[in-house]
Amino acid sequence: MKILVPIKRVVDANVRVRVKSDRTGVELANIKMAMNPFCEIAVEEAIRLQEAGAAKEIVAVSVGGPQCQDILRTALAMGADRAILVETDGETQPLGVAKALQTIAAREKPDLIILGKQAIDDDNNQTGQMLAALLGWAQGTFASKVERAEGGLRVTREVDGGLETLMLKLPAVVTTDLRLNEPRYVKLPNIMKARKKPLEVLKAADLGVDLTPRLKVLKVDEPAARVGGIKVESVPDLVHRLRNEKKVI
Amino acid sequence: MAILVVAEHDQHKLRPATLCVVTAAMRIGGEITLLVAGKDCSAVAQAAARVPGVKRVLHADAPHYEHGLAEDLAPLIVRAAASMTHVLAPATTFGKNVLPRVAALLDVAQISDVMRVESADTFVRPIYAGNALATVQSSDAIKVLTVRATGFDAAPDAGGNAAVEALEAAPPSGLSTFERQELTKSERPELTAAKIIVSGGRGVGSAENFKIIDALADRLGAAVGASRAAVDAGFVPNDYQVGQTGKIVAPDLYIAIGISGAIQHLAGMKDSKVIVAINKDPEAPIFEVADYGLVADLFQAVPELTAALDKPA
Ligand SMILES: Cc1cc2nc3c(=O)[nH]c(=O)nc-3n(C[C@H](O)[C@H](O)[C@H](O)COP(=O)(O)OP(=O)(O)OC[C@H]3O[C@@H](n4cnc5c(N)ncnc54)[C@H](O)[C@@H]3O)c2cc1C
Numbered sequence: 001m002k003i004l005v006p007i008k009r010v011v012d013a014n015v016r017v018r019v020k021s022d023r024t025g026v027e028l029a030n031i032k033m034a035m036n037p038f039c040e041i042a043v044e045e046a047i048r049l050q051e052a053g054a055a056k057e058i059v060a061v062s063v064g065g066p067q068c069q070d071i072l073r074t075a076l077a078m079g080a081d082r083a084i085l086v087e088t089d090g091e092t093q094p095l096g097v098a099k100a101l102q103t104i105a106a107r108e109k110p111d112l113i114i115l116g117k118q119a120i121d122d123d124n125n126q127t128g129q130m131l132a133a134l135l136g137w138a139q140g141t142f143a144s145k146v147e148r149a150e151g152g153l154r155v156t157r158e159v160d161g162g163l164e165t166l167m168l169k170l171p172a173v174v175t176t177d178l179r180l181n182e183p184r185y186v187k188l189p190n191i192m193k194a195r196k197k198p199l200e201v202l203k204a205a206d207l208g209v210d211l212t213p214r215l216k217v218l219k220v221d222e223p224a225a226r227v228g229g230i231k232v233e234s235v236p237d238l239v240h241r242l243r244n245e246k247k248v249i
Numbered sequence: 250m251a252i253l254v255v256a257e258h259d260q261h262k263l264r265p266a267t268l269c270v271v272t273a274a275m276r277i278g279g280e281i282t283l284l285v286a287g288k289d290c291s292a293v294a295q296a297a298a299r300v301p302g303v304k305r306v307l308h309a310d311a312p313h314y315e316h317g318l319a320e321d322l323a324p325l326i327v328r329a330a331a332s333m334t335h336v337l338a339p340a341t342t343f344g345k346n347v348l349p350r351v352a353a354l355l356d357v358a359q360i361s362d363v364m365r366v367e368s369a370d371t372f373v374r375p376i377y378a379g380n381a382l383a384t385v386q387s388s389d390a391i392k393v394l395t396v397r398a399t400g401f402d403a404a405p406d407a408g409g410n411a412a413v414e415a416l417e418a419a420p421p422s423g424l425s426t427f428e429r430q431e432l433t434k435s436e437r438p439e440l441t442a443a444k445i446i447v448s449g450g451r452g453v454g455s456a457e458n459f460k461i462i463d464a465l466a467d468r469l470g471a472a473v474g475a476s477r478a479a480v481d482a483g484f485v486p487n488d489y490q491v492g493q494t495g496k497i498v499a500p501d502l503y504i505a506i507g508i509s510g511a512i513q514h515l516a517g518m519k520d521s522k523v524i525v526a527i528n529k530d531p532e533a534p535i536f537e538v539a540d541y542g543l544v545a546d547l548f549q550a551v552p553e554l555t556a557a558l559d560k561p562a
Contacts, residue, residue: 016512094349094358121377126352127349129349132350133351138320157342161432162487165428168424168425169425221381223375230540231542238541238543248501249469
């Protein structure tokens, strides 16, 4: 089995972002960037399938600016075999990214594509499902367990009521939830080795993919701040205030 | 404007989030059609027809619609969307799974997690775990949106009288099959619809200790929630998780117990009307959003609180 793992470069999960004063977006200058946490889980899952003998080759791919090479190197250091950057300077939105990935899938012919369920910057939760639609493949979203099985792939999904298990025909698209696995730490020797692994750069324009954003961001605002409350002295004090000040119990 | 709302249901009843989506559809303004797809779900179609403001109900009934598989539902929704200007679904795991597939088949963008309607083409949605709110405008012919239930009041579920029309099912895709589900059984209210939520975090320490959270919740008629750390540690099932990547809630009262208040957790609950935090660390960030903070050991404070509620005011 060949696995394609699309990954995204985002603001590090520990950074508290600030809205720019001109309200055009959030402040990204001099901010720590990293591989999206859900994408790390996707890379890890591909490697585990490979280690279990279920996958032969893992190809990591990212769509974005030249800086995305750093997360591709991280994926290579984790254990991916090769990487592809679809380079574009412009803004990327899920539909365009899904189209770019569709062309890469046509070239690479993977049996399985594993991606993060959402990116923690725009929180869209769309790209995997869109890619599955464009390819006409099965989709297993929000996966907390993935097993190779007779006739396809068995995926356990985290849904609002609990868990759900589906059988998917291959090829398929899987998107990862938090409890699928815990990504490994990258060891220094592997970082060195990753430098020698192939990383191909393709220009989005050369692939003929339309990445034009469909949505226009008119403005970005700070959410209304919660006015800080008070510390109560004791449990009876708390009960009194909930009953009499807020009347919520 | 012609708006298609994809109903979420369990073959018997509409899920409450569907009614919030109807309210969002009314904000956009136009003729509202509800699509009810499922197996032996005419009761749901009838219930949908009673929602005031709904003009028409499309009812597609086939065995392969029972489990909401995206591969089967998406082509059906695309067919129903042909004459529509908008397609809406709740931003639940159901809607999040199927709607982007619909958008891609229609070759349009999706606007996820809409919390406010500014106009028929402009919507407000959270980004960066709700640390910023983006106002986005779509120029696509069909606007596809998932709607955050906490942003809109539920529409009434009676008083309307829409026409129910049968919609022919499409053949099964054969791409995926449902095998089984393990749904968390609970007598308590559903997390996203509860008026009061009692949530426990890593500080609770074990599944066994969660009983004190349960006892308080039961005393209040509340739902039980949790932080990711509590779910990852196996104290409670995954569907208890509140946050950026779990459930988004906005009850009248949210009691956070042994939860530090990471941004990813706050993203799921900071729109609650009243927030109470019980934490032994006075510096815990949860206190920055809490209306009432109690610095205390939860193992003492929570049983004391449960007991105090039994005393008359
Ligand atoms: C991509 C990503 C997505 C995430 N999504 C979510 C999400 O959706 N929801 C979510 O919740 N988290 C999410 N997280 C995790 C989040 O960052 C935090 O790690 C998590 O919320 C911490 O949970 P906690 O507050 O229970 O644990 P901790 O941060 O460990 O806090 C435990 C608290 O308990 C208190 N405590 C301990 N013992 C006692 C006692 N005896 N009495 C009183 N207080 C006590 C401590 O003072 C501490 O404040 C996500 C993280 C990432 C990277």
